[in-house]
Amino acid sequence: MNRGDDKNEKAKIDEARRTFGEYHLKMDDNYEVPESEQVDYKKKRQQMILLEGSIHKIKVDFNIKVNDLRVRKQDIISQVKRLYERLGNINEELGTPETLVLPKIDEKVEYPEKDFNVTDSDIENYRNDLKQREIDAKQKDKGTGGKKKKQQQAEAAEKEAKAKADAEKKAKQGAKHEEVKEEVQVH
Numbered sequence: 001m002n003r004g005d006d007k008n009e010k011a012k013i014d015e016a017r018r019t020f021g022e023y024h025l026k027m028d029d030n031y032e033v034p035e036s037e038q039v040d041y042k043k044k045r046q047q048m049i050l051l052e053g054s055i056h057k058i059k060v061d062f063n064i065k066v067n068d069l070r071v072r073k074q075d076i077i078s079q080v081k082r083l084y085e086r087l088g089n090i091n092e093e094l095g096t097p098e099t100l101v102l103p104k105i106d107e108k109v110e111y112p113e114k115d116f117n118v119t120d121s122d123i124e125n126y127r128n129d130l131k132q133r134e135i136d137a138k139q140k141d142k143g144t145g146g147k148k149k150k151q152q153q154a155e156a157a158e159k160e161a162k163a164k165a166d167a168e169k170k171a172k173q174g175a176k177h178e179e180v181k182e183e184v185q186v187h
Contacts, residue, residue, distance in 0.1 A: 070110060077103055 084100045091098050107114065 073110075074105070077105065 081102055084102055087098075087100060
């Protein structure tokens with residue numbers, strides 16, 4: 001194919017010749033932002049959603065890599081353990097005792113998500129702690145708050161006595177009113 005024979009190329013060349021020397025500056029008063037470049041709420045929201053999705057994917061990929069490394073580390077430790085057993089057998093046959101240090105996995109560091117696992121024993125321990133706190137609080141009230149408790153009981157007894165007295169007064173007043181009504185009706 002010869003140069004310039006392609007229809008797409010010819011159209012691009014014609015477009016370039018037609019628009020040669022046209023510069024639309026953004027500072028120009030007549031400049032209008034093309035619709036494809038305009039920014040509005042929907043476009044920014046869509047960008048944010050896409051970025052959140054990208055961040056989530058990166059985090060998931062990272063977690064997968066970390067989990068793969070954990071599995072690899074466990075495999076290496078189990079392989080080292082087998083080799084240490086073999087070395088131990090060889091050392092016994094040779095009569096040269098040697099202590100080998102086996103690498104260990106620190107559960108708290110390697111598996112922090114296990115802190116969120118709750119067992120029945122954890123729940124029972126928590127309940128026992130709550131009961132102990134309640135017992136301690138009651139003992140504290142008895143030791144320091146005995147006066148308060150007696151004072152509260154005395155106040156409650158006073159209120160109860162006042163309520164009874166008020167009820168008796170109302171009953172007497174009601175009886176007097178009935179006697180007055182009877183007298184008025186008799187006369």
